[in-house]
Amino acid sequence: xxxxxxxxxxxxxxxxxxxxxxxxxxxxxxxxxxxxxxxxxxxxxxxxxxxxxxxxxxxxxxxxxx
Amino acid sequence: xxxxxxxxxxxxxxxxxxxxxxxxxxxxxxxxxxxxxxxxxxxxxxxxxxxxxxxxxxxxxxxxxxxxxxxxxxxxxxxxxxxxxxxxxxxxxxxxxxxxxxxxxxxxxxxxxxxxxxxxxxxxxxxxxxxxxxxxxxxxxxxxxxxxxxxxxxxxxxxxxxxxxxxxxxxxxxxxxxxxxxxxxxxxxxxxxxxxxxxxxxxxxxxxxxxxxxxxxxxxxxxxxxxxxxxxxxxxxxxxxxxxxxxxxxxxxxxxxxxxxxxxxxxxxxxxxxxxxxxxxxxxxxxxxxxxxxxxxxxxxxxxxxxxxxxxxxxxxxxxxxxxxxxxxxxxxxxxxxxxxxxxxxxxxxxxxxxxxxxxxxxxxxxxxxxxxxxxxxxxxxxxxxxxxxxxxxxxxxxxxxxxxxxxxxxxxxxxxxxxxxxx
Numbered sequence: 227x228x229x230x231x232x233x234x235x236x237x238x239x240x241x242x243x244x245x246x247x248x249x250x251x252x253x254x255x256x257x258x259x260x261x262x263x264x265x266x267x268x269x270x271x272x273x274x275x276x277x278x279x280x281x282x283x284x285x286x287x288x289x290x291x292x
Numbered sequence: 293x294x295x296x297x298x299x300x301x302x303x304x305x306x307x308x309x310x311x312x313x314x315x316x317x318x319x320x321x322x323x324x325x326x327x328x329x330x331x332x333x334x335x336x337x338x339x340x341x342x343x344x345x346x347x348x349x350x351x352x353x354x355x356x357x358x359x360x361x362x363x364x365x366x367x368x369x370x371x372x373x374x375x376x377x378x379x380x381x382x383x384x385x386x387x388x389x390x391x392x393x394x395x396x397x398x399x400x401x402x403x404x405x406x407x408x409x410x411x412x413x414x415x416x417x418x419x420x421x422x423x424x425x426x427x428x429x430x431x432x433x434x435x436x437x438x439x440x441x442x443x444x445x446x447x448x449x450x451x452x453x454x455x456x457x458x459x460x461x462x463x464x465x466x467x468x469x470x471x472x473x474x475x476x477x478x479x480x481x482x483x484x485x486x487x488x489x490x491x492x493x494x495x496x497x498x499x500x501x502x503x504x505x506x507x508x509x510x511x512x513x514x515x516x517x518x519x520x521x522x523x524x525x526x527x528x529x530x531x532x533x534x535x536x537x538x539x540x541x542x543x544x545x546x547x548x549x550x551x552x553x554x555x556x557x558x559x560x561x562x563x564x565x566x567x568x569x570x571x572x573x574x575x576x577x578x579x580x581x582x583x584x585x586x587x588x589x590x591x592x593x594x595x596x597x598x599x600x601x602x603x604x605x606x607x608x609x610x611x612x613x614x615x616x617x618x619x620x621x622x623x624x625x626x627x628x629x630x631x632x633x634x635x636x637x638x639x640x641x642x643x644x645x646x647x648x649x650x651x652x653x654x655x656x657x658x659x660x661x662x663x664x665x666x667x668x669x670x671x672x673x674x675x676x677x678x679x680x681x682x683x684x685x686x687x688x689x690x691x692x693x694x695x696x697x698x699x700x701x702x703x704x705x706x707x708x709x710x711x712x713x714x715x716x
Contacts, residue, residue: 237664240427244590255422256669279652280594282660 227266228289229274231258235285245280246273258285296532298543299516310502313392314623316361320495330357330365332389332604332627333494338701342644345632354618360389363625364609364618365632369656371616372633375607375626376660381615382607382626383410384663388491388703389606389625392498404552405545407663414662417545420534421553424472424527427669433468434673440467441681448714453692456573456682457710461565464678468670469557473550474526475515482511487558492702512550527553553667561671563602563706565678570707571596571646572683573691578648583687586680592648593675598655599646601631604703605659630656631705689714 229249231242238256242249248270250258266274266288278286323329323336326344331337337344345367348355355365366372375382385399387407394403402408406417423429444463448454466480475483489504496504515528523529531546541549572579582592607626614620634655637643658665665671691697692711700708 237661238422238426239658239664240669243427252426252428254426255419256426276651280654282654282656282658282664284654 227271227274227291228264229260229266229277230264230287230289231260232285232287233257235283237283237285239282241280241282242277242286246270246277249274250277296520296540298540298546299513299520303543304513308502308506309395309398310392310498312395312397313498314361314395315392315498318391318495318497319359327352327355328357329359330355330627331359332703333701335701338699338705341631341705342635345629345635346644349632349636354616356618360391360625361393361623362621363389363606363627364620365627365629366616367629367632367636369633369636369639372628372630372656373660374616375628376656376663379410379414379662381610381613383610384408384414384605384607385410386608386625387606388494389627390494390501392501393608393623401545402548403544404548406549406666407552407556408548411662416536417549418662418666420531420536421549421666424530425666425669430669430673433471433670434677436471437464437468437674437677438681440464441678442685445681445685448686452715453711453713455710456569456712457562457566457707460682461569461678461706461710462562464565464674465558465561465671468674469554472527473515473553474519474524474528475554479511483554483558486511487555490555491559491704492700494702508551508555509547512547512554515550516547556665557667557670559700559704559706560602560665560667561674563700563704564597564600564671564675566707566710567600567602567705568593568596568675568679569682569689569712570691570697570710571600573689573710573712574694575646576690578646579683579687579689581648582679583683586683588649589676589679589683591651591653593672593679594653594655595646595648595650597657597675598634598640598650598653600706601634601655601657602704602706603657603659603665604629604631604705605663606703627703630659686714688716 236257242258243252251261253259278288349367353368357363385402386394400410400413406414409417444460470477486508519528605628609620609624611622635643658668689712692713696711698709
């Protein structure tokens with residue numbers, strides 16, 4: 227499982243880095259950014275899904291890998 | 293160092309552009325039919341707009357009014373989102389629906405950038421401000437905000453009933469924004485007058501509104517003088533110093549942004565804190581749960597922001613068009629109701645109920661698209677700290693007199709009188 231932010235849609239609401247601080251951070255202007263390579267470590271799946279589901283701009287994709 | 297002469301007599305004595313505003317007849321009084329004659333300034337809307345919005349969502353869903361020179365009110369989440377994202381056909385050159393429209397030439401900058409700006413200028417003006425309003429920049433203000441909330445509660449000592457709107461919620465954003473702009477904290481009562489002038493006196497004669505806005509700008513120019521004489525580390529000195537495209541900002545840009553920062557953060561956050569306390573005072577089970585589970589506050593707060601979103605924006609239609617099943621004309625208003633979007637059952641399960649532990653909550657209380665509230669991290673910090681301080685210190689409280697609660701009409705909705713019993 228991997229998270230990705232569409233920087234064209236992100237407006238810096240910050241829901242992702244509030245809800246999943248292990249996966250997302252903010253840049254100098256408050257826009258969300260994926261920490262590291264975006265691979266969701268075990269135990270962080272729920273946080274990742276909440277970040278996706280709460281993004282007002284629908285800017286986060288969750289790529290489910292088989 | 294060169295003298296900064298941007299704010300000299302040539303600037304101060306110039307005519308303002310209010311003569312160029314397109315004015316319309318002012319229509320007040322009871323609404324005949326909310327689908328064809330809506331007005332967000334009438335007491336029925338202020339007291340409880342949600343049943344009106346729910347009804348319109350069933351039967352319109354885009355309501356019209358001939359007041360304010362003509363305007364539209366979408367109440368579905370999908371329509372509100374589509375308009376917020378379509379900055380070509382819906383301009384932000386005016387964002388408070390009233391009886392005077394600024395001329396089209398004022399775009400894309402507008403009177404108070406960046407909230408009044410359209411692309412491409414909008415992005416440049418917004419970029420200047422974003423670093424000061426990130427979550428980490430705002431977190432540095434948290435200890436002082438908590439201490440201020442505690443001092444307000446200390447002053448309740450010995451009393452059974454307090455007005456949580458006027459004696460608590462109101463003071464918090466005023467103090468915080470005065471500190472950020474570097475304005476004297478004792479000027480707070482004046483700020484609240486400026487806010488009332490701009491956001492609440494909508495149906496006053498236009499000349500009187502112009503005069504009130506003039507008073508605000510005189511105050512801001514005095515602050516400019518003070519900061520030019522004694523620069524310091526605050527947002528006013530920053531705006532006076534910062535460059536855009538290799539030049540310092542136009543004086544109108546500096547003062548317009550100062551006006552925005554002063555006005556936008558006060559009524560809004562005051563309303564969010566007040567509405568949250570009103571809900572918790574009215575819903576003892578939710579209050580008790582938050583006291584027992586303080587860790588739930590971040591989730592609960594988002595639900596209170598969804599259900600009682602304080603802020604409605606406005607847009608101006610840029611061209612005649614058929615949109616969403618209605619015929620819009622250029623310069624028609626759009627009353628862009630994020631509160632109505634937040635209660636659309638097509639978007640939210642049990643949209644009309646407060647679900648205090650709602651985990652999935654894609655609400656639009658801070659807007660959508662490029663105009664996402666610049667101060668959202670500040671507002672969230674203030675709301676969280678204000679509720680934490682209150683619940684820590686006053687875990688048991690309730691409405692002292694439900695009939696005495698009053699709500700602001702207009703585009704910013706929240707309690708303006710909120711008597712709470714804080715001791716048995």
